[in-house]
Structure formats: C-alpha cells, structure tokens
Amino acid sequence: MAQFLELDRTFHALADPTRRAVLGRLGRGPASISELAGPFDMALPSFMKHIRFLEDSGWIRTHKTGRVRTCVLEKATLDVVESWLSEQRELWEGRTDRLEAFVTTHEKEASE
Amino acid sequence: MAQFLELDRTFHALADPTRRAVLGRLGRGPASISELAGPFDMALPSFMKHIRFLEDSGWIRTHKTGRVRTCVLEKATLDVVESWLSEQRELWEGRTDRLEAFVTTHEKEASE
Numbered sequence: 749m750a751q752f753l754e755l756d757r758t759f760h761a762l763a764d765p766t767r768r769a770v771l772g773r774l775g776r777g778p779a780s781i782s783e784l785a786g787p788f789d790m791a792l793p794s795f796m797k798h799i800r801f802l803e804d805s806g807w808i809r810t811h812k813t814g815r816v817r818t819c820v821l822e823k824a825t826l827d828v829v830e831s832w833l834s835e836q837r838e839l840w841e842g843r844t845d846r847l848e849a850f851v852t853t854h855e856k857e858a859s860e
Numbered sequence: 861m862a863q864f865l866e867l868d869r870t871f872h873a874l875a876d877p878t879r880r881a882v883l884g885r886l887g888r889g890p891a892s893i894s895e896l897a898g899p900f901d902m903a904l905p906s907f908m909k910h911i912r913f914l915e916d917s918g919w920i921r922t923h924k925t926g927r928v929r930t931c932v933l934e935k936a937t938l939d940v941v942e943s944w945l946s947e948q949r950e951l952w953e954g955r956t957d958r959l960e961a962f963v964t965t966h967e968k969e970a971s972e
Contacts, residue, residue: 755874755875755877755880756875756876756877757875758875759871759872759874759875760871760872760875762867762871762874763867763868763869763870763871763872763875764868765867765868768867768944771948772947772948772951775948775951775952776951776954821952823952826945826948826949826952829945830945830949832880833938833941833942833945835884836883836884836887836938837938837942839884839887839888840887840933840935840938842888
C-alpha cells in the first residue's frame, strides 16, 4: 500500500506545468530556488509549495547553504516511473505479439 | 497551453492505484466495465468515475454494444508520456555526458 501511495504522489507531482518545468530545468543541473523561480510569474510562497511537493514526492532533494537553498533532481524517481511505464508497454506488446501469433496460426490453417 | 493541460490530466490519471490497475488490466486486452470492476471493493458509481477520468484524459476509449460497455487502452497516450520522460532523461544524460567530458578534459590537462 505504501508503494501505491508513493506512486500516487510521484505521478501527481507531474500533473502540473510549473512542476514539470522545474524538473526540466533541474535535468540540466542543480539550481537555487531563486534561479528556478525566475521564469515564473508567481508569488514565492506559491512557488515554494511546488518545490515542497517535488521534494515530498521524491523528485528532488534540496539543501541549504547560508541563505541559499539548492535543488537537485533525484534520478531514482525517473527510473521508478520509467520502470512502471515499461511494464505497461510489455503487457501491451506481449498482447500484440500473442494477437499476431493467433492471426498467423489461423492464416496458416486457412491456407492448408 | 492546451498541451500543458492535457499532460496535467494524463499524469493526474496515473496518480491513483485503481486507475493504474485498470490500465494494467487493459494492457492485456479490451474488457467490459463489469470485468474491470470485479477485483475492486468499490461501489459502481465510484468505479465509473475512474473510468470516465481515464476516458477524458485520453488513456482509454469505450464503446457500448447493447448493455455492455467495453474499454480499450489508447496506446498513443502511453507514447506521449514515454516521449516526455525520454526528453527528461536526455536532458539528464546530456548533462552527465558534459560533466564527464569536463572531468576527462581536466584529468588530461592535469596529466600533461
């Protein structure tokens, strides 16, 4: 159940354009909160909610040095999401393969 | 902006264990609402909300024949999500490659 809830938050974090843009920026390297907030026309407290959501859902880590909080992407979470998606794709492809095998067998039977 | 909103719904749809399980089941082939609802201890109206969410967010198509509504996975949506994720990974890997190139160059300079 804990794993379910974690995946819920992992995907919920991606259901917002600001949070996806922050992840995109952090893919290019660590950044401070003010660098990250720069492109957004948003009050800092609202922006910080997104940062905390990304941190709580495991997408980023943050650390503070003096007055500057730096954010870093958590690659393991990208791996978890990709692994869930490739399971879905394998189910799907497996099904398509079985369908193809079925059609091929029946075509063969029909031509015999 | 429309594309942003669509991705919001696409990911929001995945932020729920029932909806992920339904997609997992549909990966193995089309199924009727009652087949899909079977494993869940949930009132039908609540289950139907999940089905409608999956349909509205583009993850599934449904069609009704007589009294039976059948659900089918919409593969294109899986492609869209995978494409977003591989963009993120390319950003990340590109950054790691640049970091490696930087380290290699500096090691070379240090040994010269």
